[in-house]
Amino acid sequence: MTRLSAVLGAGALVGALALAGCSSDDGGASGQGSTGGGDRTLVVFAAASLTGTFQAIAHQFEQDHAGVTVKLSFAGSSDLVAQIQEGAPADVFASADEPTMKKLTDAGLAAGDPVPFATNVLTIVTPPDDPAGITSFQDLAKPDAKVVVCAPQVPCGHATTEVEAATGVTLKPVSEESQVTDVLAKVTSGEADAGLVYVTDAKGALAKDANALKQIDFPEAAEAVNTYPVVAVEGSKHAELASEFVAAVTSGAGRTVLQDAGFGAP
């Protein structure tokens, strides 16, 4: 009896390990309907703000390269660099700013020089009814206005402090978020009177719902232009394919997709 339960127990353990092994191997690449021999999977790590545009570019890339599946992983740029440093199998990395890309190049994990492919600037967003009456960057310093910004540690917050320095206006935010999407959410929910986000974030939210928020562009935003670089990752198993993807991002077609989303040319 004990012998039997021992065998059953060991069998269950081996089975569980085998299952765990299988599922981690697939990682979601299968089941995407790719057919034929010589299938290749290109893994692209991209900043969260690139979600919509990179999905479109990757879709076109798959059309142009038979048998190639592009797997996209979106997160904060710093997160993605940390993941690559810990051995995540990325072939291409697109960062939301140059300092974060520098972390990757400093670690010797970039194959070649990063290519700038887009720019982004800040804009003011308020709830549609603009409860605090914001019309300019200076208005954000109104004592009663509840303003939410990104924390200085993250790219959008760094841009915010640059604009503050350039304008001499000191903001007293009620919250400093770690992600630009959290700033956007605080404004669209009406919790905050105003927020500073990227033009592309505002445009994306307005594309989904024209009454989501009010976008107020301000000239001083030009003081802090964020540049997005992309690079093939060192040690990629598909080095050639990776550089082709980088070329697709910087191509005319790629630029059109990015411009439609509100990104500027580098």
Place this chain on the structure above:
Amino acid sequence: MAPRLPWWLVTVAAVGIAFVVAPVVVMATRGDWAHFWSLVTSAESLDALRLSLVTSAVSTAVCVVVGVPVAVVLARTRFPGRSVVRALVLLPLVLPPVVCGLALLYAFGRRGPIGHLLDDAGVSIAFTTTAVVISHVYVSLPFLVLTLEGALKVRGTGPELTAASLGAGPSRTFWLVTLPSVAPALAGGTLLAFARSLGEFGATLTFAGSLQGVTRTLPLEIYLQRETDPDAAVALSMLLVVVAVLVVALVHSAGGTRGFRRGLAGGVAA
């Protein structure tokens, strides 16, 4: 003498324990220990630690005050839809914290029904420490309720019925019989609620925001520091581990839950 256990059970248990312990140990080895002290005593870190301890203590107190009646009602009364109410009360336990935060935002936010009423009364919760406490209570309450309710059910109603038959009123029975009998579970539930508060992240971030000294608790500070200074993030993580271990150790060194029960029973009897 303890009965002999099957070898495979012990093996899986060892794997399970290693799985829980190993990541924390590995993280400790990655820390910049030479600068640990300066990293955890920066103004930002101390503000975050202070805020975390205060909000967790306050929310734990609220959890006890509100959670004990909830647990007793769920365990001791029968009414239509009781099981549904019970499931709903325990919902924050299984919901992702960010969903809890969204729910709180829609209810207590400036444009939510409750938040709107409060706003009219001149009370603004958004982006305040109160919002942090509300998030903590929301996610921690089920831990206390579940622990206490389970104990009450196992305990049965015999002693209460005896007390009532001897002439004790409902309040007297509650204070002198019901509560002392589940004191260990109350202590355990309180500890769990405090620990859950200390680690709360998602609901706080979604509902309360993140500002140094006001809403940025230790987990939020760790999340932010990780963007630019992974060493500081690891140091703060280890600080949180130390605080958590201290909390557990404190409860055990204070005579464990049995001492707590005796103290409570003695205090009430005296």
